[in-house]
Amino acid sequence: MKRILYIHRIHAMDIKNVDLNLLVAFAAMTEQRSVTRAAESVGLSQPAMSAAVARLRLLFDDPLFVKTARGMQPTPRALALAEPVRRVMEAIKTEILPASAFDPATAAERFAIVTPDIAEVHFLPRILAHFVEAAPSCRLQTLSMSRHEAADALASGAADLAIGYLPDLQKAGFFLQKLFRNDYVCIVRRKHPAIGERLTLKAYLAASHAVVSPDGREHLLEQALQKRGLERRVVVGLSHFMSLLPLIESSDLVATVPRDLANICARHGDIRIVAPPFKSPVVEVHHFWHRRSHKDPANVWLRSLIYRLFSEAQRAGP
Structure with missing residues (x-):
């Protein structure tokens, strides 16, 4: 009967009430078996660590660490939690906190670029040739839409980049990079x-x-x-x-x-x-992206590729 009630209490625990910092304190206590040493290992004061231990006890409804002549010894409940907490901490450290990487050789990304038909003919052959070599499983989709629709597509993530003469996108929330000048x-x-x-x-x-x-x-x-x-x-x-x-x-x-x-x-x-019989205006061709994609590794790779293939600065060299 006691076991049934215990399981009910655990299932009733609301994840919203769990402060992940408490897991850091728990892991330190499990390893150090001392409030003082645990506090030093994670850069907390001793009172702050004591407060964290008190919150852990309340959260798990268990003493967790009991003071003995041999230091703070873990209870059976703490010993049972030690491995799951270690796995959670490792997952946060290795899978959540690090910036994700993009490896074009193994990625299967679908990229969408807003561009008129003139740019499709100009850009796509060289981009696709590079995809065959460097990103064989990636796909490319071009989208034709108005400037207003282009802004919405970039902001929503429906498109990754827009390429062309698009002065309407030179506004807050968007980044741009000049590729070349066209007369x-x-x-x-x-x-x-x-x-x-x-x-x-x-x-x-x-x-x-x-x-x-x-x-x-x-x-x-x-x-x-x-x-x-x-x-x-x-x-x-x-x-x-x-x-x-x-x-x-x-x-x-x-x-x-x-x-x-x-x-x-x-x-x-x-x-x-x-040649026309008048001085031609000059169009600056840029590629644009929204700030939501500014640090996305796949987006960074794509725009770096396009800049390397088509920018005047790259062709001119240092």
């Missing part, structure tokens, strides 16, 4: 009948243009043209940059696009790059 150039089909190696302002304004506005956003180029009082004859508006390649190849349209996209189009299509 604008014009692309036309290789055998365009009216545009040669050079493009005059008159010819530029007279041409038919294709304009890309992801999510309906106005870009720096539009703002720069408006400041100069220049208005293009826009024939077609697109929401995706990569729709330009077949369109420009098969028509006499002109598109003014970031240089990295122009290079991709020229590599993969019958496209020529022509």
Whole structure:
């Protein structure tokens, strides 16, 4: 009967009432068998250790350590608790307190990056090539969304990073790192009948243009043209940059696009790059992350990889 009542008292103990510091005191007492020595071993005063022992006795409803001629001897209850407490202390020391590490070679992480289609083409081939070598079990997902949605995705953890020209994310709660600068150039089909190696302002304004506005956003180029009082004859508006390649190849349209996209189009299509007849605005491309992920080892690894692969500073060297 006494055993049944004893078990009931233990099960009735509420974990909310357990101060983990008391387990430190218990472990010290188990090892030292002296209030004075136990206090010294954990950096407490003797009165503080005595108070901790008193709280332990109340918590476990047992004397735990009894004063004898041979020092403070543990009761049977204390001896039964010694090994479980040691395991808890070891788990806290080795599994909870240390910062978690990220080993890309063995990790199976799923990374999500907010980026427009232009950045998918620019960034993904090199990132995935590195994943094959360094992080073979990791997966990569790109997300296309508005700037407001991007902020929410980073804050909630639905996305790990956002890459691109995203001035709306330059605000409190977010970190950013500059990758490179991008200017604008014009692309036309290789055998365009009216545009040669050079493009005059008159010819530029007279041409038919294709304009890309992801999510309906106005870009720096539009703002720069408006400041100069220049208005293009826009024939077609697109929401995706990569729709330009077949369109420009098969028509006499002109598109003014970031240089990295122009290079991709020229590599993969019958496209020529022509300098615009005005000073191009410069876009700074950053990657962004939320403060909730700032010290996450997996996030640190991913953004370090992207910075190493794409930043101008890394390419330029010291």
